[in-house]
Amino acid sequence: MIDVGSNxxxxxxxxxxxxxxxxxFNEKSLAGLGRELPRTGKLSPDGxxxxxxxxxxxxxxxxxxxxxxxxxxxTAAVREARDxxxxxxxxxxxxxxxxxxxxxxxxxxxxxxxVIAGEPDATGVVGxxxxxxLELVRLNAGGPGDGVSLALGPFAxxxxxxxxxxxARRVVDQRLKPVADRFVxxxxxAVGGAWRNLALLHMVIADYPLRVAHQYEMSRADxxxxxxxxxRQSQRSLERIEGMSKKRFDTLPYxxxxxxxxxxxxxxxxxxxxxxxxxxxxxxxxxSPAERTRDPLLEGCEALTAARGLTPALGAPVEAWLRPAxxxxxxxxxGRDAVMLGAAARLADLGARLHPDHRADVVFDQVLRAxxxxxSHPERAFLACAAFARHTAASTPPHxxxxxxxxxxxxxxxxxxxxxxxxxxxxxxxRNPKLLEQSRLTIEGDRLVLxxxxxxxxxxxxxxxxxxxxxxxxxxxxxxxxx
Numbered sequence: 299m300i301d302v303g304s305n306x307x308x309x310x311x312x313x314x315x316x317x318x319x320x321x322x323f324n325e326k327s328l329a330g331l332g333r334e335l336p337r338t339g340k341l342s343p344d345g346x347x348x349x350x351x352x353x354x355x356x357x358x359x360x361x362x363x364x365x366x367x368x369x370x371x372x373t374a375a376v377r378e379a380r381d382x383x384x385x386x387x388x389x390x391x392x393x394x395x396x397x398x399x400x401x402x403x404x405x406x407x408x409x410x411x412x413v414i415a416g417e418p419d420a421t422g423v424v425g426x427x428x429x430x431x432l433e434l435v436r437l438n439a440g441g442p443g444d445g446v447s448l449a450l451g452p453f454a455x456x457x458x459x460x461x462x463x464x465x466a467r468r469v470v471d472q473r474l475k476p477v478a479d480r481f482v483x484x485x486x487x488a489v490g491g492a493w494r495n496l497a498l499l500h501m502v503i504a505d506y507p508l509r510v511a512h513q514y515e516m517s518r519a520d521x522x523x524x525x526x527x528x529x530r531q532s533q534r535s536l537e538r539i540e541g542m543s544k545k546r547f548d549t550l551p552y553x554x555x556x557x558x559x560x561x562x563x564x565x566x567x568x569x570x571x572x573x574x575x576x577x578x579x580x581x582x583x584x585x586s587p588a589e590r591t592r593d594p595l596l597e598g599c600e601a602l603t604a605a606r607g608l609t610p611a612l613g614a615p616v617e618a619w620l621r622p623a624x625x626x627x628x629x630x631x632x633g634r635d636a637v638m639l640g641a642a643a644r645l646a647d648l649g650a651r652l653h654p655d656h657r658a659d660v661v662f663d664q665v666l667r668a669x670x671x672x673x674s675h676p677e678r679a680f681l682a683c684a685a686f687a688r689h690t691a692a693s694t695p696p697h698x699x700x701x702x703x704x705x706x707x708x709x710x711x712x713x714x715x716x717x718x719x720x721x722x723x724x725x726x727x728x729r730n731p732k733l734l735e736q737s738r739l740t741i742e743g744d745r746l747v748l749x750x751x752x753x754x755x756x757x758x759x760x761x762x763x764x765x766x767x768x769x770x771x772x773x774x775x776x777x778x779x780x781x
Contacts, residue, residue: 299311299312299368299369299370299371299577299580299581300353300356300368300369300370300371300395300397301370301371301373301576301577302331302349302353302370302371302372302373302376302397303331303372303373303374303375303428303429304331304332304335304373304374304375304428304429304430304431304451304453305328305329305330305331305332305428305429305430305451305452305453305549306326306327306328306329306429306491307326307327307329307331307348307349307352307353307356308324308325308326308327309323309324309325309326309352309356309359309360310323310324310325310577311323311324312581314581314585315597315601315604316589316592316597316601317585317589317590317592317593317594317597317598318594318597318598318600318601318671319415319574319578319581319582319671320601320669321669323359325355325356325359326352327348327349327351327352329342329345329346329348329349329352330342330344330345330348330429330453331345331346331349331375331376331379331385331429332345332374332375332378332379332429332430332451332453332454333345333429333453333457333458335375335378335379335430335453335454336453336454336456339379339380340379340380340381341375341376341379341381341382341385346385346388349385350388350389350392350393353389353392353393353395354392354393356393356395357393357394357395368395369398369580369581370395370396370397370398371397371398371399371400371576371580372386372397372398372399372400373400373405373428373430373431373576374402374405374428374429374430374431374447374451375429375430375453376397376399377399377400377401377402378430382399386399400576401447402431402433402445402446402447403445403446403447405426405428405431405433405447405576406424406426406433406434406435406442406445406446406447407435407442407445407579408575408576408579408580408583409424409426409433409435409489409575409576409579410424410435410437410441410442410445410579411441411442411578411579411580411582411583412489412572412574412575412576412577412578412579412580412582413437413487413489413572413574413575413579414437414441414442414579414582415574415578415579415581415582415594415671416512416513416572416573416574416578416594416671416672417487417513417570417572417574417671417672418593418594418672420437420485420487420570420572421437421485422436422437422483422484422485422486422487423435423436423437423481423483423485423486423487423564424436424437424442424486424487424489424572425486425487425488425489425493425560426489426490426575426576427450427451427488427489427490427492427493427553427556427557428451428490429451429452429453429549430449430451430453430454431447431448431449431450431451431454432447432448432450432451432556433445433446433447433448434446434448434477434481436480436481436483437487444480446477446480446481448473448474448477449473450470450473450474450556451552452492452548452549452550452552452553453549455469455470455552455555455556456552457548457549457552458548458549460532460533461529461551461552461555463529463530463555466552466555467555467559470555470556470559471559471563474559474560474563475563478563478564481564482564482565483564483565483566484565484566484567484568485566485567485568485570486560486561486564486566486568486569486570487570487571487572488557488569488570488571488572489572489574489575489576490553490575492549492550492553493553493557493571494511494571494573495550496524496525496528496550496553496554496557497511497514497516497571498511499524499528499539500516500520500521500523500524501514502539503523503524503527504520506703507697507699507700507703507704508666508675508678508679508700508703508704510667510675510678511571511573512571512572512573512574512669512671513570513571513572513673513674513675513678514570514571514675515568515569515570515571515674515675516568516569516571517567517568517569518561518566518567518568518569521557521561521566521569522558522561522562524554525554525555525557525558525561526554526558527554528550528551528554529551529552529554529555529558530551531551533547533548536550536551557569573669574671593637593640593672594670594671594672595637595641595670595671595672595673595677596637596640596641596644598668598670598671598672599613599640599641599642599644599645599670599681600613600644602645602648602664602665602668602670603644603645603646603647603648611731612643612646612647612724612727612731613640613643613644613645613646613647614643614644615723615727615731615732615734615735616643616646616720616723616724616727616731616734617639617640617643617644618734619723619734619737619739620639620643620716620719620720620723620739621636621639622738622739622740623719623739623740623741623746624639624715624716624719626740626741627712627715627741627774630708630709630712631677631680631709634677638677638680638681638684638716639716641673641681642681642684642685642688642716642717642720643720643723645661645665645681645684645685645688645720646688646720646723646724647724648661648664648665648685649661649685649688649689654689657689657690658686658687658688658689658690658692658695659686659696661682661685661686661688661689662682662683662685662686662695662696662697663682663696664685665678665681665682665685666678666679666682666697666700675704676704676705676709678704679700679701679704679705680705680709680712680713681713682695682701683695683701683705683710683713683714683717684713684714684716684717684720685717686717687713687714687715687716687717687718687721688717688718688720688721688724689717689721691718691769693714711773714773715770715773715774718766718769718770718773719739719770721766721769722739722748722763722766722767722769722770723739725762725763725766726757726758726763726766733757736750736751736754736757737749737750737751737754737757737758738750738751741774741776742779744776744777745771745776745777745778745779746767746770746771746774746776746777746778746779747779748763748767748778748779748780748781749780749781750781755781758780758781763780764778764780767780
């Protein structure tokens, strides 16, 4: 997919496995097409040449691809510039690429669809910050709702000139005022590289150990603090901050100022960072209705195992076998405990091709940082701990500073239990999931009961099965009973 934006021109190659979206190649050029748009009404001449060079390169990379598998879109700068149509004609003449020009409403809708692709249960308002525009769209139960495109991107506010806070804030307030009441919300889903950079900076400031931008959460106070800090820094000060994208120094203060105004005007209480946006929304729309309704986390865990050259067929039987016992436990993730169980079960075989001495540690790191959609940071750490416990009885996973910061003691204990349950199920069945149909795992009073159907008692024999059942019972503070 080629995305010609106001600031960057990007090629992203995706691999789609049903509901799962994997990024396998990502290249961008910060061409700055929209840098001179507010002053001249035209695209930046230097930006045009840089964009065309990038697009010629992208066309060469895509040589041999089926035309129907290539999506190319342009957004605010090309849409608003007087010479936008001429630029698109030149692109087609020099590269053969036919670029679809999105309306502001299209941008807003696809950004919202992208957030839904990454978090199906998302509610509130999506804000997609580009170089020239800001798209706001409300998330309704049935999908994207009311949306609007506003001239609130950094270039529309004066970048790359140094930020004049008072003057820029007056413009931001003026442009927000007519629509603010329509987008009042408690939850705000922030899309775009500028706001991801703000989140990464907040992680540094807060000494937050899990450096994964997707689904990172900031409270109102934390988001205001980091936005005000960045908007009031000089470029020289920003350059001294480790981890900041050097190519965003002249635009980031403007993006921070807009976020500050949004939090205040829209009465936002929580900011969620989404790594999914317009491009993923375009892909999501191409999926069948059946694919769109599937859980991205379950699909992602299954695909992650399959990507290692293993069969994902073990996951569903393990989930079904563990469900009666774990459904009897107190929920720790609201209505999400069943999804956590299903995800952990689908990761049962993830470490099969790894050396047994290192499986537990490696799968922990894989799950903790895998580009999975549909899960919060606590859920990510929970699944990593469960994957670790699936391969070892050790009680302390790698990176305890991350786990201790993100997961409560109760959730850490439950993750151990879930991993031990997956380990028990995996050992019990060998490589034959049908064996699970001949046994039951239940909680009865203060006992964890592992029983077999008549004529199948032999599957419970052996020291290893008794050991695995005893370990799970101990973690759950129950007494084991076999037979």
